[in-house]
Amino acid sequence: MPILHFLADGVRAILRGTRAYWLWVAGLAVLVTVGLCCYAQQLMHGLVVTGLSDQVSWGFYIANFAFLVGIAAAAVLLVIPAYLHDRKDFRSVVLLGEGLAVAAVFGAMTFVLVDLGRPDRIWHVLPVLGRFNFPVSVLAWDIVVLTGYLLLNLGIPMYVLYCHYRGREPNARAYFPWIVLAIFWAISIHTVTAFLFSASSSRPFWNIALLAPRFIATAFVSGPALIILVLKAVRRFARYPFGQGVIDTLALIMGIALQISLFFVGVEIFTDFYNEGAHSASLRYLYFGLHGLGNLRPYIWTALALNVVAVVILTVRRYRRSSALLNLACVLAFTGIWLEKGMGTVIPGFIPTPLGEVFEYTPTAIELGVSLGIWALCALVFTVLAKAGIALERGDFRLADARAAGRPPKQPTG
Amino acid sequence: MSRAVSEGASGDGSGPDPVSNPARRRFLGSVAATAGCAAAGAPAAAAPAGAAAASPGPAWGGSSLRDAFGSLFQDHYQRMSKDEIDAALARIERNAKRTYGVDIHCEDTKPIPGVLFGYALNISKCQGYRDCVAACVRENNQGRDSQVQYIRVLEMDSSTRNLEESEHYYNPATVPVQGKYFMPVQCMQCENPPCVKACPVKATWKEQDGIVVIDYNWCIGCRYCMAACPYWARHFNWTDPKIPAEQVNPVTNYLGNRPRPRGVVEKCHFCSQRTRKGRQPACQEACPTGARIFGNLLDPNSEIRYVLANKKIFRLKEELGTEPKFWYFTD
Numbered sequence: 001m002p003i004l005h006f007l008a009d010g011v012r013a014i015l016r017g018t019r020a021y022w023l024w025v026a027g028l029a030v031l032v033t034v035g036l037c038c039y040a041q042q043l044m045h046g047l048v049v050t051g052l053s054d055q056v057s058w059g060f061y062i063a064n065f066a067f068l069v070g071i072a073a074a075a076v077l078l079v080i081p082a083y084l085h086d087r088k089d090f091r092s093v094v095l096l097g098e099g100l101a102v103a104a105v106f107g108a109m110t111f112v113l114v115d116l117g118r119p120d121r122i123w124h125v126l127p128v129l130g131r132f133n134f135p136v137s138v139l140a141w142d143i144v145v146l147t148g149y150l151l152l153n154l155g156i157p158m159y160v161l162y163c164h165y166r167g168r169e170p171n172a173r174a175y176f177p178w179i180v181l182a183i184f185w186a187i188s189i190h191t192v193t194a195f196l197f198s199a200s201s202s203r204p205f206w207n208i209a210l211l212a213p214r215f216i217a218t219a220f221v222s223g224p225a226l227i228i229l230v231l232k233a234v235r236r237f238a239r240y241p242f243g244q245g246v247i248d249t250l251a252l253i254m255g256i257a258l259q260i261s262l263f264f265v266g267v268e269i270f271t272d273f274y275n276e277g278a279h280s281a282s283l284r285y286l287y288f289g290l291h292g293l294g295n296l297r298p299y300i301w302t303a304l305a306l307n308v309v310a311v312v313i314l315t316v317r318r319y320r321r322s323s324a325l326l327n328l329a330c331v332l333a334f335t336g337i338w339l340e341k342g343m344g345t346v347i348p349g350f351i352p353t354p355l356g357e358v359f360e361y362t363p364t365a366i367e368l369g370v371s372l373g374i375w376a377l378c379a380l381v382f383t384v385l386a387k388a389g390i391a392l393e394r395g396d397f398r399l400a401d402a403r404a405a406g407r408p409p410k411q412p413t414g
Numbered sequence: 415m416s417r418a419v420s421e422g423a424s425g426d427g428s429g430p431d432p433v434s435n436p437a438r439r440r441f442l443g444s445v446a447a448t449a450g451c452a453a454a455g456a457p458a459a460a461a462p463a464g465a466a467a468a469s470p471g472p473a474w475g476g477s478s479l480r481d482a483f484g485s486l487f488q489d490h491y492q493r494m495s496k497d498e499i500d501a502a503l504a505r506i507e508r509n510a511k512r513t514y515g516v517d518i519h520c521e522d523t524k525p526i527p528g529v530l531f532g533y534a535l536n537i538s539k540c541q542g543y544r545d546c547v548a549a550c551v552r553e554n555n556q557g558r559d560s561q562v563q564y565i566r567v568l569e570m571d572s573s574t575r576n577l578e579e580s581e582h583y584y585n586p587a588t589v590p591v592q593g594k595y596f597m598p599v600q601c602m603q604c605e606n607p608p609c610v611k612a613c614p615v616k617a618t619w620k621e622q623d624g625i626v627v628i629d630y631n632w633c634i635g636c637r638y639c640m641a642a643c644p645y646w647a648r649h650f651n652w653t654d655p656k657i658p659a660e661q662v663n664p665v666t667n668y669l670g671n672r673p674r675p676r677g678v679v680e681k682c683h684f685c686s687q688r689t690r691k692g693r694q695p696a697c698q699e700a701c702p703t704g705a706r707i708f709g710n711l712l713d714p715n716s717e718i719r720y721v722l723a724n725k726k727i728f729r730l731k732e733e734l735g736t737e738p739k740f741w742y743f744t745d
Contacts, residue, residue, distance in 0.1 A: 046651070047650070047652050054640070054646075058641060112636070116635050116636055117633075117634070117678055118634045118635040118678060119634075121633075121634045121635075122634065124617070131493075132614070132615065132616075133613055133615060137614045137638070138612070139613075139614040143614065199612075199642075200641050201608065201735075202641075202643055281578060352578060353646045355568065355645070356576070356577035356578035356580050357580075357646075
């Protein structure tokens with residue numbers, strides 16, 4: 001069975017690494033363990049260990065969820081040039097983008113899972129066995145699109161790599177329709193995630209048509225920021241070369257998306273504050289505080305400052321082309337969007353409550369620990385996928401070799 | 415008459431009174447008024463220390479392995495056979511015995527055909543005693559230390575109806591207060607409930623009599639319904655609800671006031687364990703001012719129909735299209 005050889009060799013690639021690789025994996029494993037310990041606390045005592053309340057019923061977990069869905073969607077920025085514009089330089093890194101998408105969707109789903117009060121009942125969302133409220137519930141839609149995106153981003157690269165492994169050219173006719181589907185699907189996952197919030201007519205802060213466009217625009221900032229940093233790291237540590245054109249194009253896209261994102265911020269501020277009314281209360285709370293309470297002010301002003309510095313770097317060609325400055329812009333924009341989209345979009349929707357109460361939220365150490373663990377898990381998933389993907393793409397393993405060596409396609413251990 | 419605001423005040427919580435009996439209600443009101451002079455501002459009903467209910471108990475449905483498995487694989491309420499429902503009810507009773515040391519009776523109370531429940535509240539009469547809140551907590555077995563309350567009474571300045579100006583934690587020495595009026599808010603049992611649309615697993619739905627119910631054994635605790643509700647009517651069990659043994663209300667039903675597990679959402683269900691048997695909801699019974707009118711919207715001779723036809727009425731956030739079955743009115 002060639003597919004078993006393929007999978008076994010993939011696992012072999014994962015288990016074969018330098019000392020630095022194993023140190024990285026071990027470091028991530030430690031963080032995942034920290035997250036597991038914190039989650040055990042949460043399972044034992046309930047969500048009371050978080051800073052959440054009836055007033056602010058979603059917090060840090062859902063904030064990270066929304067952000068990670070954006071990262072996943074942004075993989076499309078590698079897929080479009082690679083397959084639609086036929087850019088050869090993008091072809092060589094598109095697998096990494098898809099790996100990143102898989103890791104990000106996986107992380108996003110994990111963030112929802114840890115946010116559940118009854119994770120033991122997760123099977124209630126399954127068809128037939130459970131009772132899935134599709135197509136009425138937007139959350140049900142989100143589960144469908146995220147699962148679909150996960151499968152698309154696992155299936156397409158697996159097919160391409162499998163063809164390489166067998167020494168064949170992938171059949172474009174067979175996979176191209178799936179690529180097109182994946183492109184639309186990428187936009188859909190973040191749109192549906194935005195609809196999750198904007199569907200709530202009870203929350204004027206979310207209930208705006210601008211939310212989905214803003215989500216997409218900010219995803220095309222935070223996504224490329226992470227992809228650029230990850231690609232540079234892979235180029236350096238995995239000695240996996242690719243053209244500089246990839247980085248330049250991504251930096252350009254990121255700059256434009258950040259300009260649009262900041263424009264959207266301005267649009268929202270104008271619309272809410274020119275004739276300020278009840279609908280502006282959350283935005284006022286976010287930027288200036290309400291009734292003397294303003295926990296989120298540091299988050300949003302920091303986000304704004306980081307994004308403004310990043311947009312300057314990304315807009316000026318000379319700065320953008322400087323490797324160090326670009327790295328800085330990526331870190332700033334990634335952090336800025338993370339703050340803005342997470343703490344700055346999810347939390348203020350709950351403040352004030354629909355009954356006008358201003359009740360604040362601060363994540364607890366346990367929430368931070370669980371979240372850190374999930375982020376480490378994402379990094380681990382990506383590392384493993386990238387390790388196997390690069391080895392197979394480079395042709396380190398081939399079916400012919402496996403057969404010649406007469407290795408049985410055993411399930412490796414460890 | 416002016417007296418202390420109470421959250422632990424005692425009203426007559428028992429007695430089979432027919433729905434819509436103003437005389438009986440007024441009588442009860444006066445009983446409650448004389449009996450209720452508990453400490454002002456005590457948060458929720460204070461639980462006596464060292465109560466039997468202290469043990470947190472396992473989260474996954476019960477301490478016996480068989481019951482834990484039974485709960486874990488229990489089907490959706492609307493898909494269960496009569497036998498399965500009976501088994502579930504028996505599990506709930508055993509669980510309550512283990513958790514609280516109390517023999518409760520849990521039944522599956524069905525909607526009465528030809529009944530659609532509605533509520534009307536006279537804000538000219540309500541004086542903010544919060545007796546409804548206390549009675550609700552007792553009747554519906556809310557966790558005492560978790561302070562889940564289905565009713566929130568807002569103190570409003572007489573000049574405004576802006577909720578953002580409302581005081582949620584008002585605590586004067588006595589009510590009524592000059593220049594203020596009070597507006598209790600609870601689940602509106604919307605005809606077009608956003609929470610039901612939000613639920614990804616159909617764990618909450620609108621019953622035939624218009625009550626929006628929750629299957630506490632099916633809810634996955636995602637809390638999307640809480641984000642969707644415009645009335646802040648839904649509450650989550652962030653931890654195990656704890657009730658002192660002597661305060662557990664043993665008369666319960668499946669979709670209503672039975673003891674809830676941790677990690678699920680709950681809310682006002684118009685006291686379905688009472689109202690589906692022709693009794694008043696606990697909040698109405700406890701109200702010392704007679705501000706609350708509850709009844710069958712399909713009965714043209716009901717008191718609530720009289721109010722809707724003859725009083726100046728309004729509904730909260732009507733513009734959202736949720737069609738609440740909870741009206742406010744003034745004299």
